[in-house]
Amino acid sequence: MIRLPLQRTHAPVIPVITVHDLNDVAPLITTLAEAGLSTCEITLRSEIGIEAIQIAASLQLDIAIGAGTVTSPDQVLAATEAGATFLVSPGLSQEVVRSAQQLEVPLIPGIATASELQAAVALGVNTVKVFPIEHIGGLGLLNAFASVWTTMNFVPTGGITIESARNYLQHPAVVAVGGSWMLPSDALKAKDWSRVSHLASRTSQLVGEQQ
Numbered sequence: 001m002i003r004l005p006l007q008r009t010h011a012p013v014i015p016v017i018t019v020h021d022l023n024d025v026a027p028l029i030t031t032l033a034e035a036g037l038s039t040c041e042i043t044l045r046s047e048i049g050i051e052a053i054q055i056a057a058s059l060q061l062d063i064a065i066g067a068g069t070v071t072s073p074d075q076v077l078a079a080t081e082a083g084a085t086f087l088v089s090p091g092l093s094q095e096v097v098r099s100a101q102q103l104e105v106p107l108i109p110g111i112a113t114a115s116e117l118q119a120a121v122a123l124g125v126n127t128v129k130v131f132p133i134e135h136i137g138g139l140g141l142l143n144a145f146a147s148v149w150t151t152m153n154f155v156p157t158g159g160i161t162i163e164s165a166r167n168y169l170q171h172p173a174v175v176a177v178g179g180s181w182m183l184p185s186d187a188l189k190a191k192d193w194s195r196v197s198h199l200a201s202r203t204s205q206l207v208g209e210q211q
């Protein structure tokens with residue numbers, strides 16, 4: 001199960017899932033868990049996100065269910081009540097951070113600049129998503145942030161591929177990498193769980209290699 005702050009010796013991959021059909025939740029989460037992935041994030045980008053989290057949590061599989069794209073205190077509450085054990089935001093919002101702190105649910109807010117990172121530290125945040133990492137500087141940016149904020153934990157996300165994930169996972173300040181490369185939209189549309197399984201298994205091997 002995910003623990004925050006995550007240990008720097010264990011950097012899992014967090015598949016970022018947007019569900020469009022509730023019938024997909026069980027096969028999808030089961031496929032990811034059976035592939036050996038320990039964590040996933042269901043976004044609130046679709047209207048059925050909260051219901052999808054409820055279904056995923058009720059499966060009680062050995063995979064932590066997080067909520068993604070959490071942008072308001074109401075969503076913090078709804079996602080937590082639905083069974084999410086951690087939350088992810090694309091950006092930094094004081095009210096979202098405070099709500100999560102009040103509920104004592106781990107939140108990984110997104111940051112893209114030094115000022116946002118500084119504001120996150122001031123709010124007591126110890127783990128940030130660096131988003132969208134591949135579009136704002138990649139590993140170079142991560143190195144620069146990590147050299148200034150030496151105790152911060154980073155979760156680079158956005159545009160990462162299975163190839164680039166390897167490099168991020170080797171970075172000592174990276175506690176997890178987020179991405180959707182194991183969930184291609186055409187495979188989801190076609191309900192091609194065997195393709196997802198193949199990509200998730202390759203991802204899982206990658207994580208195993210890093211430990």
Ligand code: 3PG
Pocket residue numbers: 016090157158159160178179180181
């Ligand atoms: C997210 O919100 O975290 C991103 O959609 C994941 O990024 P990716 O789809 O580019 O991997």
